[in-house]
Amino acid sequence: MTLLKLFWSFFQIGLFSIGGGYASMPLIQEQVVELHHWLSMTDFVDVVTISQMTPGPIAINAATFVGMRIAQLPGAIVATFGCVAPSCIIVLAIGYFYLKYKNLLVVDGALTALRPAVVSMIASAGLSILLSSLAQNRTDSWLALRLQHIDWVAVVLFLTGFLILRKWKINPIFVMLGSGGVGLVAYLLTGGG
Amino acid sequence: MNHDFRFFCKLFLSTFSLSAFTFGGGYVIIPLMRKKFVEQYNWISEEEMLDFTAISQSTPGAMAVNASLLVGYRLAGFFGAFVTLVATVLPPLLILSVVALFYQAFQxxxxxxxxxxxxxxxxxxxxxxxxxxxxxxxxxxxNLFQIAVMLLTFVAVFVFEVNAILVVLVCAAVGILYALLLKGRKRGQEH
The missing domain is CATH 1.20.5 (Single alpha-helices involved in coiled-coils or other helix-helix interfaces)
Structure with a gap:
């Protein structure tokens, strides 16, 4: 039953994340955090963090991580398989029938609206990650976030990282390693965290 | 091309190493695949690679998975696609399994x-x-249509917490209607 749920959940994530890169993030958050409570928001932020520093697409990384958590190795394999199953069916059908996919008016039209929508969905998931990492207790709900509960070290890390990325376009891995290292020192010095 | 055991080993190993050394996922893997399969091995043409990129960007799922499925299928049919799929999925599957174990221990x-x-x-x-x-x-x-879709989607998802799958379905439908409308209007102007 659990395996079936895992499969179905990640099948939907695979089927509805269109546009590559971060497009799967909002769907993973919805299925894994909000719907099934397999991960807390804190765990989810950690999975995204780990995904940035390990090879492979975020969706596959999340599938393996959640699968391991819920049902060990069989869970990881089932969730990963669920995640790639829609790709296999759709991409291979296109290859098999050799569809002139690019020129289909319907596909083009759908993508015209999907591209900007995906930007907003990523923005929304990114905002909940931001709010969760700026809260002092790494709580699950950012609604409870008040000024005295704000983690100022995280605010400084976020703003510095953002400015560095905008200005110099460096590899994101270095920003994350940097904020991890600087964060550790800052938290130990301020006795926070 | 000769599809012997050595060919499939080469296909598996090259796809595996591409997947294992592509950090962060997303678009990064496409130029690396191009370098390997187009320039180095001469297995697929430049034009095919462009087609594969367009298809894997606009179909559901992870780009790396879609692109390698297409390369595998093009080179050796369904079995080729199976080989490249396993080779693409294996590195993150192995690494994240280990990470998940450690995460539980170090949490x-x-x-x-x-x-x-x-x-x-x-x-x-x-x-x-x-x-x-x-x-x-x-x-x-x-494009005013796209800007409007972006703003409305943000309000729907972040403020009203509308289901993400519903948003994808509605946007796809709206986009198709918009494209048909534009086409109809253009045809009307021609007459």
């Missing part, structure tokens, strides 16, 4: 938690950077 460690907390702020910065770039691209295209 309560204070120092690990502090590092992850700092990295969380870094990840938020990385995503913010990506979102700003993507949103700027949409705005600078000056």
């Amino acid at each position: 309560d460690n204070r120092l690990v938690n502090l590092v992850l907390k700092g990295m969380g702020a870094g990840v938020a910065a990385v995503i913010a950077d990506v979102v700003v770039t993507m949103a700027r691209d949409v705005v600078s295209a000056r």
Whole structure:
């Protein structure tokens, strides 16, 4: 039953994340955090963090991580398989029938609206990650976030990282390693965290 | 091309190493695949690679998975696609399984938690950077329809917490209607 749920959940994530890169993030958050409570928001932020520093697409990384958590190795394999199953069916059908996919008016039209929508969905998931990492207790709900509960070290890390990325376009891995290292020192010095 | 055992080994190993050394996922893997399969091995043409990129960008699922399925299928049919699929999925599957085990063991460690907390702020910065770039691209295209879709979707998802799958379905439908409408109007002007 659990395996079936895992499969179905990640099948939907695979089927509805269109546009590559971060497009799967909002769907993973919805299925894994909000719907099934397999991960807390804190765990989810950690999975995204780990995904940035390990090879492979975020969706596959999340599938393996959640699968391991819920049902060990069989869970990881089932969730990963669920995640790639829609790709296999759709991409291979296109290859098999050799569809002139690019020129289909319907596909083009759908993508015209999907591209900007995906930007907003990523923005929304990114905002909940931001709010969760700026809260002092790494709580699950950012609604409870008040000024005295704000983690100022995280605010400084976020703003510095953002400015560095905008200005110099460096590899994101270095920003994350940097904020991890600087964060550790800052938290130990301020006795926070 | 001779599809012997050595060919499939080469296909598996090259796809595996591409997947194992592509960090962060997303578009990064496409230029690397091009270098390997087009320039180095001469297995597929430049034009095919462009087609594969367009298809894997606009079909559901992870780009790396879609692109390698297409390369495998093109080179050796369904079995080729199976080989490249397994080779693409295996590195993240293995690495994240190990990470998940360690994560459970280190979850309560204070120092690990502090590092992850700092990295969380870094990840938020990385995503913010990506979102700003993507949103700027949409705005600078000056397509009012796309800008409207972007704003409405944001309100729907962030403020009203509308289901993400529903948003994808509705946007796809609206986009198709919009394209048909434009085409109809263009035809009307011609007559």
